[in-house]
Amino acid sequence: MASVRSVLTHTIFKVILSLYLSLYFLIWAISSPVTKHYLEPVLxxxxxxxxxxxxxxxxxxxxxxxxxxxxxxxxxxxxxxxxxxxxxxxxxxxxxxxxxxxxxxxxxxxxxxxxxxxxxxxxxxxxELPESKPATDPNPPVEPVETSEPTAPLxxxxxxxxxxxxxxxxxxxxxxxxxxxxxxxxxxxxxxxxxxxxxxxxxxxxxxxxxxxxxxxxxxxxxALGDINSEITLDNYPIERLLRYAPQLNELSGVLSLNAKQKLTLQASGIALHIEQANIANNNLIVVLPEQRVSLDNVQHSITDLMLTINNGEIAQLDGTGSIAFNHFTVRKTADTVKHQQVFSAEKLAIDNIIYHREEHPSIKIADIIFDNLVFSTTNETSELVNNEKLPPIVKLKQLVIDDINLNERRLSIDTITLDSLLSHVIINKEKELINLVNLASSEQVDEVAHAIEAPNENTLEEETIATPSPEEKAQPNFIFSLNKFQLVNTNEIFFIDHSVDPHYNSDFFIDTLTLEHLSNDQEKQSQPSPFVFKGRNNKYTNFNLTGFIQPFATTPIYKIAGDFKELSLPTISSYLKDSTGLEVKTGQLNINLDVLLTGDILEGDTTLLLQGLETAIVDDDEVDSILAQGALPLNIAMGMLKDGDGNVELGLPLSGSTDDPKFGVSSIVTLITQKAIISATQDYLVKTFVPYANIVSLAMTAGEFALKLRFDDLPYSATQIAPGEEQQVYLTQFIELMQKKKSTRVNLCAVTTPADIGLPNGEKVTDKGNKKRLTALGNERASALKDYLIEQGNIESARLLLCTPKIDSSAEALPRIAISV
Structure with missing residues (x-):
């Protein structure tokens, strides 16, 4: 009986196991066709x-x-x-x-x-997923929610x-x-x-x-609170694929790479982000706008140990460091006809030791920003105005350094801005246009901006009127700017060429010192003066030294300037006087001493002008024997009456009044000189002291003047000769001896050229403007070379040697020479 029961149990187990296995096998066998059968109608x-x-x-x-x-x-x-x-x-x-x-x-x-x-x-x-539809009632009634006991976690x-x-x-x-x-x-x-x-x-x-x-x-x-550590790496993503999302751009290209390691901490009150290290690189970046094309060979941005904590939607902590570097940054015009025009370029831009921090407000501190080899406005065109050579850029800088920058949403403070080795070329054509200037905006854009300024929106005006702050609110500006020091260092040169006047004006300026300190619009510092120093030279001998201070943010702005200009050669600026006066300055030198204070629009102070050896003539009076040159001009007569024994005219001009007054300004310097001349007595020139040098000087009554005048004999030159040679040594030796003994004597060096200097026969009057310019240029070189010689060999102060506009002698017996006069 037991054995029968055992066999039955074993048989039942086999049957159940067989059914179980058969069912599982059946499920496996029919799962695919059954699933597909029911899935296909849905699909x-x-x-x-x-x-x-x-x-x-x-x-x-x-x-x-x-x-x-x-x-x-x-x-x-x-x-x-x-x-x-x-x-x-x-x-x-x-x-x-x-x-x-x-x-x-x-x-x-x-x-x-x-x-x-x-x-x-x-x-x-x-x-296609159904679109979410907004509720028809923007403010549906809120049904009370029944509170229930919290359910136990799964x-x-x-x-x-x-x-x-x-x-x-x-x-x-x-x-x-x-x-x-x-x-x-x-x-x-x-x-x-x-x-x-x-x-x-x-x-x-x-x-x-x-x-x-x-x-x-x-x-x-x-x-749901804790730490999420992550690392991300992106290699060479082609950013041109983003161009389709920026329709305002004409072109976008380059590759972007990213490598970052960070930890995100989710907290009950907010989030905390710790970036251990992040490096962002962009190579061969090109961004083309309708009018501009920006290119960078390489951009590197790194962030190290940055901690950012946001609690309840506000930044609670910000600490970290970083750096940014740009290589070969260029901005050009994009129009086809001007694609060679470069607005700006920099070989390198380095922003080192960026410190992110939060005190009252999130802030960024930067140790320094360094631009290397900056170039502004390059056309890459050639021009006849610069001897068919490529036009130089308007500005070149070896380096621009901005030190110790602190920026937050309310304040920007900078310790020092330094410009190293400024080189500028300002070239103006006959139409008074700056020919080497590349405009960043098109003429259409400029017109749009001008139209917007001329016709502001009425609603905007009303809003601005309503929002006008009170004087108390104006006292502290919304954004505070502070600059501790601005300076130029090393050699700084400005070359100025103006072809809008005839003859064209060509001058070189050298800035030896330019500093400005303690400039800020902070309420506590608005009344503090910002002192400045401006020193420099023009050409070889003209120099200026100006000091003062500015208070542009004070309730009443104040500007103070004091200093002097020395040895300003007046013939060099004669081109700007011809049209307004009909006169040319043939020789003369100007020294200016000024001490002026501008408070609001009220000007007061004193200016002293020292005119030395000023002589004028009718415009284009180039010939030595011109009848006009022999006559006395009214201004020369007046000046002759003002000259002291050394041939100088010293004028003190007190300045006062309002800059808003139409009468403000030196309205008639000629009238002032004439008035002083009428009440001044003519003074005799000292003659007898020059008698021992009778072989190089003589005395004569100058036509149109009221006093005897010392006259040096002319110093002859050979045709085309520039620098003094052996044939001039006897004359120059005695001349140097006289000048060394008579320390107060000042002379004019006036070059006289002849047609033979440029290979033309004497006796034929020069009428061609090109030949006249060649002779004038040669005469300038000859007179400058003599001045350099007398300074170097005779130790004569440059202020005692005045250069004048060269003359042309077309007579048959004419010899090239330098006329020397007191």
Missing amino acids: HEYGLALSQDSSIRYNPFMTELHISDFTLTTQASQEKVFSIGSLTLQLRLWEVLFDDVLIEEFTLNDSYIKIVHNQGKLTIAGV PYQIILPEFLISQFHLDIINNDIPHEITINDFALRDVKATEKHQQGQLFINALLDTTALQLKVDANLDN
Whole structure:
């Protein structure tokens, strides 16, 4: 009986096991066709078709779902919108008995999905998602919510040892702009998640528009709070793919690289971000706007140890360092006809030791900003005005350094701005245009801005009127600027050429010292003076020395300037007097001493003018024997009456009045001189002291003047000769001896050229303007060479040797020479 019972039990067990196995096998066998049978009608409703070789099988023995060769296509165009090469999902259901949901395996290989977003509609894998509709009632009634007892947290823990995706292709079209994302490897490992605690690691290796992207994440959270450590690397992303999102740009190119390691801490009150190290690089960047083209060979931006904490939506902590470097930064015009015009370029820009910090407000401190080899406005064109050579840039700087910068939302403070080795060329053509200037904006843009300024919006005016602050509010500006010092260092030169006057004006300026200190619009410093020093030279001998202070932000602005200009050669600026006066300055030198204070629009102070050896003539009176040169000009007569025994005229001009008064200014210097001349007596010249040098000097009554005048004999030259030679040594030796003994004597050096100096026969009057300019240039060189010789060999002060406009002697017996006069 026992044996029968045992056999029966064994048979029942076999039957049950067979049924169990048969059922599982049946489920595995029919899972794919049954699933496809019920899935295809659903897909048909969305216009999709499932490939015939698709396989969807469930293995109940291993609690495993396996999908392979799964492809969805559109019925209309047979376009593939979704595919799975292979997917395996395996669970351990018995772990649920221990409150664990264990996903033993999840692998997805060789898959594809198409996502289209166009005009607000989103289609994923061929299925258009419904748009979210706003509620019809903007203020719906709020129904009371019944409070209930808090539910106990779920006891289950999700465990995912490894979640793997490889070769997942995403085809994204955003408003007709295609993007390709290929996830080569996606790994989610060691995931353990409960309702209170979550942890896991993520690794992504992908191609973003053919650019390599790597992301590593390690998260450990309790109640959604905790640390998320991550590393991200992006190599050489082609940013031209972003051009379609910037319609205002004509061109965008370059490659972007990113490498960053950071930790994000989620807190109850906010978030904290700690960037250990971040490096951003952009190579071969080109940005083309309608009017400008910006290019950079390389941009490097690094951030180190940055701590950012945001609590309740506000920045509570900001600390860290960084640096930025630009290489070969250029801004050009983009129009085809002016593509060679360069607005700005810099060989290198370095912003070192950037410190991010927060005190009352988030701030940025920068140790220094250094620009190397700056160039402003380069046309790369040639011009006849510079001997058919390439036009130089308006400004070149060896270096621009801005030290100790502190910036926040309310204040900018700078310790020092230093310009090193400024070189400027200002070239003006006959139409009074700056020919080497490249305008950043087009004429249309300038007109638009001008129109906007001339015709402001009425509503804007009303708003501004309403928002006008009170005087108390005006006292402290909304944004405070402070500069401790501005300076120019080393050699600084400005070359000025003006072809709008005839003869053209050509002058070189050298700035030896330029400093400005303590400039600020801070309420506490508005009344403090900002002192300045401005020293320099013009050509070889003219020099100036100006000091003073400015208070531009005071309630009543104050400007103070004092100093002098010395040895300003008046013939060099004669071109600017011809049209207004009809006179040319043939010789003369001006010294100016000024001490002026401008308070608001009230001007007061004194200016002293010292005119030395001033002589004028009718415009274009170039010939030595011109009848006009022999006559007395009214201004010369007046000046002759003012001259002292040394031939000087000293005028003191007190200045006072308002700059808003139309009468302000030196309205008639000629009238002032004439008035002083009428009440001045003529003074005799000292003659007898010059008698021992009778072989090089003589006395004569100058036509049109009221006193005897000392006259030196002319110093003859050979044709085309520039520098003094042996044939002039006897004359120059005695001349130097006289000048060394008579320390107060000052002379005019006036070159006289002849046609033979440029290879033309004497006796023929020179009428060609080009030949006249050649003779004038040669005469200037000859007189300058003599002045240099007398200074170097005779130790004669440059202020005692005045240069004048060269003359032309076209007579048949004329000899090249330098006329020397007192």
